[in-house]
Amino acid sequence: MEERLKTKTIEDVANALGISKTTVSRSISGKGRISEITRQKVLDYIAATDYRPNPNAKGLANARTYNLAWVIPGDSELASLSFFQSCLQGVLDAAAQQDHDVLIVTVSPGNISGLKRVVENRKADGVILGQSLDKDMAVDYMKSSGLPFVVVGSTYDPEVLQVDNDHISACSELSSILKMKKPRFVTLIGGDQEIIVNTTRRQGFEAGINPVRHSVYMNCVTVEEIERAVEGALSDGADCLVCADDRICYHALNRLKRDGVRIPEDMRVASFYNSRLTEDFEPSITSLHYDPAELGARACRLLIDRIEGREVPGRTLLGYEVLLKASTR
Amino acid sequence: MEERLKTKTIEDVANALGISKTTVSRSISGKGRISEITRQKVLDYIAATDYRPNPNAKGLANARTYNLAWVIPGDSELASLSFFQSCLQGVLDAAAQQDHDVLIVTVSPGNISGLKRVVENRKADGVILGQSLDKDMAVDYMKSSGLPFVVVGSTYDPEVLQVDNDHISACSELSSILKMKKPRFVTLIGGDQEIIVNTTRRQGFEAGINPVRHSVYMNCVTVEEIERAVEGALSDGADCLVCADDRICYHALNRLKRDGVRIPEDMRVASFYNSRLTEDFEPSITSLHYDPAELGARACRLLIDRIEGREVPGRTLLGYEVLLKASTR
DNA sequence: TTGAAAGCGCTAACAA
DNA sequence: TTGTTAGCGCTTTCAA
DSSP states (O other): OOOOSSOOOHHHHHHHHTSOHHHHHHHHHOOSOOOHHHHHHHHHHHHHHTOOOOHHHHHHHHTOOOEEEEEEETTOOHHHHHHHHHHHHHHHHHHHHTTOEEEEEEEBTTBOHHHHHHHHTTOOSEEEESOOBSSOHHHHHHHHHOOOEEEESOOSOTTSEEEEEOHHHHHHHHHHHHHTTOOSEEEEEOOOTTBHHHHHHHHHHHHHHTTSEEEEEOOOOSHHHHHHHHHHHHHHTOSEEEESSHHHHHHHHHHHHHTTOOTTTTOEEEESOOOGGGTTOSSOOEEEEOOHHHHHHHHHHHHHHHHTTOOOOSEEEEOOEEEOOGGGO | OOOOSSOOOHHHHHHHHTSOHHHHHHHHHOOSOOOHHHHHHHHHHHHHHTOOOOHHHHHHHHTOOOEEEEEEETTOOHHHHHHHHHHHHHHHHHHHHTTOEEEEEEEBTTBOHHHHHHHHTTOOSEEEESOOBSSOHHHHHHHHHOOOEEEESOOSOTTSEEEEEOHHHHHHHHHHHHHTTOOSEEEEEOOOTTBHHHHHHHHHHHHHHTTSEEEEEOOOOSHHHHHHHHHHHHHHTOSEEEESSHHHHHHHHHHHHHTTOOTTTTOEEEESOOOGGGTTOSSOOEEEEOOHHHHHHHHHHHHHHHHTTOOOOSEEEEOOEEEOOGGGO
């Protein structure tokens, strides 16, 4: 009757109940034939005494770790951090539901040693890549490793499991809506083309905006580059500005304000991505809205399905919302 | 001679070398007596064939996971994210050096279920709390759990392992420097008092600024609260504004600019914390500079020392830099 | 439906 | 200095 500090094992449970370890194991896992009555007895006992299976022992026997690795760039922009944070929350929730935990790994361009560590040491059963670049060492490495993985975002490689927002449709739809406002000239300020989504957004933009006259400035990353693009838009005679993401939008807005450009009277402004960065801007900004947490959760579930050998779709596209606000009135 | 896909085990290594598993194990761990020559032979073979010990097996035998848990609030402000990100990088680097990996866990006020999962399932050997609140469920829970843990930041509880910047000295020193500028009246805009560091900063401020006349506005979290505090400072007749962190500073600066207050002519401005948020403000902002990555790294090393039973200091305080810039000229 | 026993890959007494 | 052997706690074949 005395409680020991030593953690309980499956054997303790078996002894206490006068049955064998096998039976206990089967009750927990649900594998193998077992009478519902003994099963319930075991489950009740376990719940009452809060026995917890030792994950190492379980892992050793099953060749699993019940861990996933979540990989993000170590050098993210402030703005991307909030995306990764939401996305991570989705991953964590979904992982916890299936009794998995999440190892965090950072990579930077040219340095994927952290990822290699985890994969080579087999500390995770699968990997979620939080962002995909055009030419991505991490993706190449994961492909060669043989470990299951999924990327959040799109890849050109059709063999890679991917979960993404439907950026093409979303950007195209928002662009069409802007087109209906009969702008004279529209400028897109796009982000780093190494990041695939930026190219995708551009494609959606082109698809939706034609045949309206327009210009595109890609690879705007630094504040200077963004401001230069704004100047470009102004001298192009644009009366509508579309920003690839909220960080770009944020700096563009600051610039426009400084120049005394009125929004939306002189210039309509919209963003292909929204987040907390631009949310309390005046006037409120028309933008696309996605659900990063859902993205993470889906990626996670997909990965676990994949790990456990279930059939999974190669590509999953999630929905979006168009938020029409004062900035494009 | 044929390569199998099956992963190598310690036994394979032993057989290949014609020695026993024990000898191989000892060569790797460095524990127990062993001749340098056999040891080197084993190490060479391992390096050449890249054998990796199975972490589950090792963990099972040692009752360890070789994982640490990194706990951050799930609902962080954008500004704190960059702190956690840098800090995490320090943790990851230090952990990797000692062959540990890092599980990520989020908690929110009133919900520490993620933390409980990891602790109860014994998925980590120790926990790093990335932030400490005044009355912190996570700290209380960790104390009761018996698992080693360390907090980044300070706690009032002397039994808790903690690693922090020396905020008191730093804030006090910066305040003294400001005092030497002979301000008429100084206002401190402080953050959420639930977060201990905000109280600490206030203490440092008081210590350094006296006997200059001053006022303090604490618990400024929302933009509105910060702006109200700026108004307060203005009507108090302040000609020097001290902000507890860069987020507060950022919003305060925006407000001052909008009101046409010149910096530093009408109002000197300094921040007790700097980051990317305020870095390209014009004029440049006087602030305290810390090294979050070092904070994370120290916490991590300390924790591992603790886990392995080494003696560790209860409290570690790290240095800082005072960056004097144009905003307080 | 249940149980005995072997095995997952590693460590550590204990012997040699 | 090295090896033998018995676990660590769980799963799973095979037999009952």
